[in-house]
Amino acid sequence: MPKITFMPMNTTVDGKSGDSILDVAVANDIPLSHACGGFCACTTCHVIVKTGIDSLSDMGDDEEERLDRASGLTLHSRLGCQAKLGKSDVVVEIMKEGTGH
């Protein structure tokens, strides 16, 4: 069972293959914003994947276009509602929109 560690709170929880990062966050009361409800229509669920990025589902065009508008975009950025777990553990850092990290 893959685990997700959420930073900066450093909380590790169990997920399931095929769950999105947002699904797992919501199920475990992790404060990951999701203003659009998980429909790839905002950037509030932006996370930076610290480890395990290759095990996540591939990025679709919609996600890529949306992320282009996110502040603090990095090569390891994903939208939490679109990135789905594979078999391996991941560590993600939750971005705060507008703080410019």
Ligand code: FES
């Ligand atoms: S919750 Fe809006 S894009 Fe992920």
